[in-house]
Amino acid sequence: MPVFKTPFNGYAVKFSPFYENRLAVATSQNFGILGNGRVHVLDLTPAGPIAEFCAFETADGVYDCTWSEDNDNLLVTAVADGSVKLWDLALPPTANPIRSLHEHSREVHSVDWNPVRRDSFLTSSWDDTVKLWTVDRPASVRTFKEHAYCVYSSVWNPRHADVFASASGDCTVRIWDVREPASTMILPAHEFEILSCDWNKYDDCVIATASVDKSIKVWDVRSFRVPISVLQGHTYAVRRVKFSPHRDSLIASCSYDMTVCLWDYRVEDALVGRYDHHTEFAVGVDMSVLVEGLLATTGWDELVYVWQHGTDPRAP
Amino acid sequence: MGSESTTAPNLRDEKPQNPDSVKAMDVNGQVAEGDSTKEIPTKSVFVNSEPMREEQVQNAVKFLSHPKVRGSPVIYRRSFLEKKGLTKEEIDEAFRRVPDPPPTVTNVQATATSQDSQLKPSTNLQTQIQGQAPQPAAVPSGAASALATLPRTKFHWSHALLAIGFLAVSGAGSAIVFKNAVVPRLKSWIRKVVLEEEDESVKRNLSKPSLAEEAAAAAKAAAAAAADVARASQEMLNSKNEEKKYFETFMSVLDVQVAEMKSMSNAIRKLEAKGEQHSQSVSRNGPSNTSWSASHASQEDSRGFMEGFKQAKVNGTVDFDSGSGRPMSAPASMEPSVAPHPKSYMEIMAMVQRGEKPPGIKEINDLPPNPNQPPSNPRLAPRMKPWEVGQAQNSSSYTLQSQTSGENSSYKVEDNGSASQLNGYSSEPWWQRKNVRISEIEDENDQRIASYGIVPVANERPVQRTWVPPQPPPVSMPEAAAAIRQPKSIIQKEQPSNDQVMERSSDEVDELQRITKLSELGGEVDLNNSGKNLEISEIQEEQSGIEGN
Numbered sequence: 132m133p134v135f136k137t138p139f140n141g142y143a144v145k146f147s148p149f150y151e152n153r154l155a156v157a158t159s160q161n162f163g164i165l166g167n168g169r170v171h172v173l174d175l176t177p178a179g180p181i182a183e184f185c186a187f188e189t190a191d192g193v194y195d196c197t198w199s200e201d202n203d204n205l206l207v208t209a210v211a212d213g214s215v216k217l218w219d220l221a222l223p224p225t226a227n228p229i230r231s232l233h234e235h236s237r238e239v240h241s242v243d244w245n246p247v248r249r250d251s252f253l254t255s256s257w258d259d260t261v262k263l264w265t266v267d268r269p270a271s272v273r274t275f276k277e278h279a280y281c282v283y284s285s286v287w288n289p290r291h292a293d294v295f296a297s298a299s300g301d302c303t304v305r306i307w308d309v310r311e312p313a314s315t316m317i318l319p320a321h322e323f324e325i326l327s328c329d330w331n332k333y334d335d336c337v338i339a340t341a342s343v344d345k346s347i348k349v350w351d352v353r354s355f356r357v358p359i360s361v362l363q364g365h366t367y368a369v370r371r372v373k374f375s376p377h378r379d380s381l382i383a384s385c386s387y388d389m390t391v392c393l394w395d396y397r398v399e400d401a402l403v404g405r406y407d408h409h410t411e412f413a414v415g416v417d418m419s420v421l422v423e424g425l426l427a428t429t430g431w432d433e434l435v436y437v438w439q440h441g442t443d444p445r446a447p
Numbered sequence: 448m449g450s451e452s453t454t455a456p457n458l459r460d461e462k463p464q465n466p467d468s469v470k471a472m473d474v475n476g477q478v479a480e481g482d483s484t485k486e487i488p489t490k491s492v493f494v495n496s497e498p499m500r501e502e503q504v505q506n507a508v509k510f511l512s513h514p515k516v517r518g519s520p521v522i523y524r525r526s527f528l529e530k531k532g533l534t535k536e537e538i539d540e541a542f543r544r545v546p547d548p549p550p551t552v553t554n555v556q557a558t559a560t561s562q563d564s565q566l567k568p569s570t571n572l573q574t575q576i577q578g579q580a581p582q583p584a585a586v587p588s589g590a591a592s593a594l595a596t597l598p599r600t601k602f603h604w605s606h607a608l609l610a611i612g613f614l615a616v617s618g619a620g621s622a623i624v625f626k627n628a629v630v631p632r633l634k635s636w637i638r639k640v641v642l643e644e645e646d647e648s649v650k651r652n653l654s655k656p657s658l659a660e661e662a663a664a665a666a667k668a669a670a671a672a673a674a675d676v677a678r679a680s681q682e683m684l685n686s687k688n689e690e691k692k693y694f695e696t697f698m699s700v701l702d703v704q705v706a707e708m709k710s711m712s713n714a715i716r717k718l719e720a721k722g723e724q725h726s727q728s729v730s731r732n733g734p735s736n737t738s739w740s741a742s743h744a745s746q747e748d749s750r751g752f753m754e755g756f757k758q759a760k761v762n763g764t765v766d767f768d769s770g771s772g773r774p775m776s777a778p779a780s781m782e783p784s785v786a787p788h789p790k791s792y793m794e795i796m797a798m799v800q801r802g803e804k805p806p807g808i809k810e811i812n813d814l815p816p817n818p819n820q821p822p823s824n825p826r827l828a829p830r831m832k833p834w835e836v837g838q839a840q841n842s843s844s845y846t847l848q849s850q851t852s853g854e855n856s857s858y859k860v861e862d863n864g865s866a867s868q869l870n871g872y873s874s875e876p877w878w879q880r881k882n883v884r885i886s887e888i889e890d891e892n893d894q895r896i897a898s899y900g901i902v903p904v905a906n907e908r909p910v911q912r913t914w915v916p917p918q919p920p921p922v923s924m925p926e927a928a929a930a931i932r933q934p935k936s937i938i939q940k941e942q943p944s945n946d947q948v949m950e951r952s953s954d955e956v957d958e959l960q961r962i963t964k965l966s967e968l969g970g971e972v973d974l975n976n977s978g979k980n981l982e983i984s985e986i987q988e989e990q991s992g993i994e995g996n
Contacts, residue, residue: 279526
């Protein structure tokens with residue numbers, strides 16, 4: 132399994148929804164404290180090694196990236212200086228970025244493209260807000276301001292075009308409907324900051340939340356007082372959680388304990404896989420939509436691993 | 448979204464037998480509303496339908512009525528109640544019951560409720576536009592109110608601290624006073640009784656035992672009374688403790704804010720003092736770093752760490768050309784142990800807090816050279832997601848799949864071509880599952896087949912392609928073809944649409960064939976410039992060309 136070494140510390144990986152061998156990696160210099168950023172577009176080659184298709188540099192660290200769902204050339208990055216940048220891979224690097232949307236007053240921590248409508252995306256920021264954007268507009272379409280602390284992640288519902296969830300450091304997850312003026316549900320999911328959330332692709336009412344309290348909780352929004360399942364096993368904060376696009380109860384998570392775990396929340400012994408290939412915080416994880424079982428992770432050890440679930444990521 | 452209306456007339460010309468899809472494509476708004484009407488019955492799932500819990504509301508009212516709580520910004524009060532598990536309804540009801548909410552935040556709430564009435568009707572876009580207008584107004588007013596209450600809250604925090612201290616002291620003091628007052632009284636009373644007994648014991652020897660008994664009984668009663676008093680004072684203390692606990696959690700939140708404010712003012716002072724100092728030294732100070740990292744590595748309690756985090760994170764808010772620190776805010780938690788950070792992370796944090804800039808940072812201009820640059824046309828149509836395939840197969844109106852599934856072989860070639868772009872690799876790449884069943888591959892290809900046939904967002908592709916060209920693997924060919932191409936077709940190409948993707952691929956190959964025809968026939972081909980008709984006419988021309996040959 133090939134490895135890619137990035138010059139900066141990794142922050143996020145995302146597989147392309149168009150090309151099964153393509154992924155984007157968001158990286159920041161100096162662990163994202165202070166420095167430049169770079170987003171790499173990598174191609175898996177059949178021969179083995181990972182090749183870099185192109186890379187774009189930013190003045191400040193890149194905390195997250197996402198691919199457009201209706202244009203295979205578009206890549207969006209969340210930058211630590213509060214801006215959101217759009218990159219067009221079909222244009223030369225000198226013509227990039229094609230947009231820099233600067234409205235957030237603090238670091239933009241995550242960006243997510245709408246998989247149903249395919250024309251809009253959300254950004255969440257440490258300025259406690261979530262913003263909705265479309266590519267054709269220079270300004271945000273809407274700002275969602277209700278959280279009392281940093282919003283770490285906002286994720287669209289895979290089946291309902293206007294519903295999304297946001298996870299915040301104020302220890303709540305809010306569910307929003309873009310057509311409604313305010314959030315429609317508040318889940319006080321954890322006692323500590325919630326770093327990530329993701330929807331079940333096959334059950335549109337199930338959501339997983341990952342928190343600093345080292346646990347992942349799986350909730351059904353129809354009865355949200357008690358979680359369906361609590362997944363314990365990480366020894367430090369869980370940084371990111373992702374539901375599999377192919378199996379309805381499979382969850383991938385990465386944590387500051389440097390491991391990447393796979394869980395099946397419907398099973399008694401939920402932990403179904405554990406990978407400890409990273410030597411620093413594992414910060415980004417993604418599961419390919421086009422290739423079942425293909426995982427990619429990155430971490431502060433400046434490495435990007437891509438491997439099939441069940442194989443050893445470090446095997447040559 | 449605009450693509451549907453532009454291609455609708457073409458489709459109508461060619462395929463009159465699909466009125467459903469044409470109707471669906473007629474008006475964008477209808478499609479959107481169709482979506483939303485479908486959504487409404489299921490949308491309610493994402494809304495809290497619990498009835499209001501009176502107990503929670505009353506607790507919240509008690510909380511909100513407290514004078515200390517009154518002084519804090521509304522957003523923190525709401526956040527506290529939300530964390531306790533109250534629903535929006537309950538929180539709003541509690542706010543309604545507590546008289547006189549602060550005026551600064553009623554603006555935000557008023558705009559929120561006014562949006563409610565505004566946003567019900569019309570299409571999504573319109574609602575979004577309307578929503579945007581009051582939202583920015585709400586945001587600055589909310590920010591202004593937060594700022595306005597800050598100086599006030601400062602006083603209230605110290606007042607609150609004093610008040611809580613007072614409460615504690617008074618509670619303890621009253622208990623002590625009680626004990627001190629009652630117990631001596633009891634003691635003196637007991638002494639009196641005992642003295643009386645002693646006096647009387649001289650007189651009454653017989654009644655000594657009874658006196659002793661009486662004394663014992665009196666002592667017991669006194670003890671019982673004392674116990675009662677102690678219990679009463681304890682209960683008072685307990686109730687005070689309960690109240691204290693309730694507020695302590697609230698105060699801890701406020702404490703965090705105080706700490707942040709303090710560190711922010713410290714940081715500002717620091718930065719002002721060390722403003723221009725940016726040593727480019729690469730050398731990492733050994734001893735100071737080891738001491739720093741050692742102290743932090745051994746530190747289980749995150750208190751000091753958090754201070755450092757918050758300070759450096761707050762630095763990020765200070766607009767500072769030479770750069771300000773910004774750590775991970777995520778791990779700054781109270782109780783769960785903070786993960787040991789890498790050593791170099793500590794070093795960089797230390798440098799930043801000293802005001803030094805870490806080495807290797809370049810000045811990069813990452814602004815867009817042309818902010819109005821239109822994005823390039825997409826080369827591929829969006830694919831269906833694995834979880835959407837199940838949905839699509841269930842819907843009865845799709846007739847494509849049975850047709851397109853017959854095109855397996857040609858599509859397989861396409862897919863492999865797109866997957867391993869310039870390699871021409873026919874065998875499976877390593878990232879495909881090696882131990883997967885063959886049927887799974889078939890399923891995957893079926894998904895892709897369906898995706899090529901189905902355009903997303905409830906749009907049907909009624910055009911039955913009887914012959915579809917394989918995608919040319921080298922991407923550079925269209926450019927070369929375009930150079931030879933006549934100008935008219937270029938205008939066509941620039942229509943941005945999802946459907947255009949498929950047209951492009953067919954156009955490219957059509958162009959190639961036209962070029963070959965040109966070379967063969969030595970003549971110009973008459974172009975028919977309506978989108979899809981191009982393909983049909985090409986086929987016809989090709990057929991005629993073949994026949995001619």
